[in-house]
Amino acid sequence: MTSDMPEYLPLKVANALLPDAPALRAQMEQDGYLFLRGLLPPDVLHAVREDVTGVLQAIGWIRGGPDRLAAQAQVLPCREGEPRYFEAIDRIQRLESFHSLAHEPALLQLMTLLLGEGAFPHPLGVMRLVFPDNPEVTTPPHQDFRNNQGTPRLTAAWMPLADCPLDSGPLAILPGSHRSGVLPLSFHLGPGNRQAVLPEELATARWATADFCAGDVLLFPALTVHRALPNRHPSRMRLSVDFRYQPAGEPLTEQCLQPHFARQSWDEIYRGWRSPDLQYYWHKRHYTVVPWDASLHALPEEHWDQALREDMIYERLRQRRFRNREQPRDEG
Known part of the structure; x- marks a missing residue:
């Protein structure tokens, strides 16, 4: 990989610390993240990608045939929360391979x-x-704590389902930002419709990222500020997953035990699975359920007027970009 990263810090690779638990914890405490190269077998990620792109091809989002695994978009981009988005997500949530990935032995051991x-x-x-050429809804700077609540030790694992160089929009981290406490919120068009309001020392800090390969994993706790880079690839979607891991005996909210968006029951999701081994596995785990605090996720009322304006602008921009891509180029 030869990507030039003048504006970004490189992510520190933590593989040399394995399997030293105190060293891993110290590195996480210092930087607010751990980056592991080649932690997962690429063939496991490839199998999940095959299933996910099968769904996306079936609903017409991407090209089929030999181009399927490349996830080359052929429809107007959509964003989280739109009906077309749920047409894809609801099917993907029923994939056994998707949920099984969180239980890969290397991840659980780590x-x-x-x-x-x-x-x-x-x-x-x-x-x-993540559609290409859809920058307005790129995931903004945020912390996971307000979305999940419970324990601040909750740790996310982010991984792409294929190689993800900088131009495909990988995740970026603000090193040390986990020591800044819970930050205020403002509106954003991206996932969750919220972004963190960064204090000056974070707003001027340099982000850390990398060219990711299939099998690489980025870990960070719930207070670390992170964001996605825009997917600037001319045609390919960025397909990635994130799972969150809970220390035993610590608090969590009920929504963390539900499917993403809670649009289906677990019984509906499990229908057709080959194995019952991972079904309702959390019933045998130790944790304390605490109430969801809506105030931690609330936005000021005036932000919703801004939301309406930004949504109208975004709709015009994405329609225009899509029309421009669809126009045949003059070969003369």
């Missing part, structure tokens, strides 16, 4: 080193379907 015995993944797994 989380045990980091969070202690009994650490387990939340059943709420998140699939990211």
